[in-house]
Amino acid sequence: MNVSEQFDVIVIGGGAAGLMCALTAGQRGRRVLLLERADRVGKKILISGGGRCNFTNLHVEADHYLSANPHFCKSALSRYGPADFIALVEKHGIPYHEKKLGQLFCDGKATAIVHLLLEECRLGGVQIRTNCSVEKIARQRIGPNRFTLQTSLGGYESQSLVIATGGLSIPKIGATDFGYRVATQFGLPVLPCRPGLVSLTLSPRDLEEIDGLSGTAAEARVSCRDQTFREAILFTHHGLSGPAILQISNYWEPGDPVTINLFPDLDLTExxxxxxxxxxxxxxxxxxxxxxxxxxxxxxxGVSGGNKPVGRYTPKEIAAIAARFQQWRIIPAGTGGYRLAEVTKGGVDTDALSSKSFEAKEVKGLYFIGEVVDVTGWLGGYNFQWAWASGHCAGGFV
Ligand SMILES: Cc1cc2nc3c(=O)[nH]c(=O)nc-3n(C[C@H](O)[C@H](O)[C@H](O)COP(=O)(O)OP(=O)(O)OC[C@H]3O[C@@H](n4cnc5c(N)ncnc54)[C@H](O)[C@@H]3O)c2cc1C
Structure with a gap:
């Protein structure tokens, strides 16, 4: 392998987590190279939050994340919280607002967040190479710890290697299984991946019932397993979407029923x-x-017995109507898949990583951060906060 350039740190993946890690390490004085497969960095940031990037949430806490080890995320989230990222946003004079439920959005375009990260990378002297495919990674076993990379842009070598290549959602903007393959190459376990924060599809029979409702939205209380979310649902041609459905999709497993209450604030019978x-x-x-x-x-x-003057309903009919509106039970046929999912559940097993530095316990110098790790947040800025927190914490060690 021809090694042409040497760095202290190589970060693979120029998304939220990779950029944050690179800028943190660069500003510590480390010589950092960031490699991105796409033609530009931060593509997912640009499309996030409807183009305005919901960059964090004021109510970040471990309970709002899913992982086989629910404690793993606590350390990083407490060391780099929403206030830390807000300080960075304010330092760059980016106007923002709280939309609802602690969700902070840019007033303007999400590009402001990418510019912020690029400017901080520039201050840290980070070198960024886009359109770069990593073809091979090897670890030197004799002498000092070093990783050698063979890429479409040439050979690179570094002491620390950070994998920040994200999950499988939205393949059309560059999502790959690269991070999971690197984990497997170095013997780290990878937990099964599934689409998260995603719409739910319905069986043909259930779809018939909602025929003609596509585009209709309603406030609802949506429950599955032990979780309940109260937000909007949206009827679609294939099933259900909207924030409450995306939230519950993180907890839904095939075969699980989902219960929907279309009158979340009252007792319809009464x-x-x-x-x-x-x-x-x-x-x-x-x-x-x-x-x-x-x-x-x-x-x-229509589905629960028809319409007439309200005085003419019997108690039995009222009970049936109330059940229909307040305990509508569906068994989703599936999800909208990675094409529509905002995140990927599962990923690199946290048991194999240090919760402090994100370094692989058994592979010195190899780090995994962001969505590639088995930590998935709720909808509402929680996933970016995880990317910032894990990137920042790893950046302090690499
Ligand atoms: C439509 C949409 C909207 C979203 N909105 C929000 C929101 O408003 N708030 C929120 O908190 N979360 C949101 N999310 C989730 C959030 O975007 C992700 O959780 C977050 O981007 C994960 O950051 P990451 O750096 O780990 O991965 P990514 O942002 O996915 O970055 C990974 C990077 O690695 C690159 N890459 C992949 N493979 C390779 C390879 N082999 N070599 C080199 N580079 C590679 C990719 O091109 C990409 O740039 C949204 C997601 C989607 C899809």
Whole structure:
């Protein structure tokens, strides 16, 4: 292998985690090279948060992350929290706002966050090479710890090697299984991967019931296993999407039922009884339509016995209607897959990594950070915070 350039640190993957790690190490005085396969760095940041990048969340805590070891993320998240990234955003004069539930978004475009990271990398003297395919990685076994890389741009050598190549979601912008293959090459276990924060698809029978509702949204309480999220759901041509569905998809396993309450703030049985006293001649579809969209009200009443003046419903009919609206139970057929998933669940087993430095316990100098690691956050800025925190912490050690 022809080695042409030497570095202290090579970071593979120019996403959120890789850029943060590179800038931190560079600003410590380490000689850092960052290699990116795509034609530019930070592509996922650019498309995130609808183009405005939901860069962190004020309510970051370990409970909002999934991992085979739920304690693993605690150390990094406590050493580099939302306030640390907010300080960086403010240092660069990027205007931002809280949208809801502690979610912080740029007022303007997500490019501001990529510029911030590039400027900090420049201050740290980080060298960035894009359009680079890493063909082979080897570790020198004799003498000092060194990694040698064969790439489409030539040979490189470094003391520390950081894998920050992300997960499998959105292959069209460059997601690869590279990180998992490197882990396997060096003997680190990789836990099974699945799409996370993703829409759920329905069986043909369930799809018939929601026929014509595509594009309709409603506030709901969505539950699966022991988790419940109260946010919007969105009916689609293939099933269900919207923030509450994306959140619950992280907890859903094939075969699990999902329960949806379309009146999250009231007891519909009691409310209908109240309507029977106060407005007995009003049609139920109109009364329900005042709180849900009319289309949804009509369709759901159609499925659960039809529409008539509210005073004419029997207690048995009311119970059936309330169950339909408040305990709608589906067994999703699947998910929208990696093409639509915001994240990848599973990944490099945290048992094989130090929670302090992210170094592989058995392979000195090899680090894994960001989404490639088996830590997945909720929707709402939690995944970027994980990328910043893991990148920053590893950057302090490499
Ligand atoms: C549409 C969408 C919107 C999102 N919005 C948000 C949001 O608003 N807030 C939030 O917190 N999270 C959001 N996420 C999730 C968030 O983007 C990821 O969790 C985060 O980007 C992970 O950072 P990472 O650096 O680990 O991986 P990535 O950002 O995926 O970066 C990995 C990088 O490695 C490169 N790479 C891959 N393979 C190779 C290789 N072989 N050689 C060299 N380079 C390679 C990739 O091209 C990429 O640049 C969103 C995700 C998607 C898909």
């Amino acid at each position: 409310t209908i009884k109240q309507w029977q006293k106060e407005r007995p001649k009003a049609e139920l579809k109109n009364l329900i339509g005042e709180r849900l969209t009319k289309r949804l009200a009509e369709q759901w009443l």
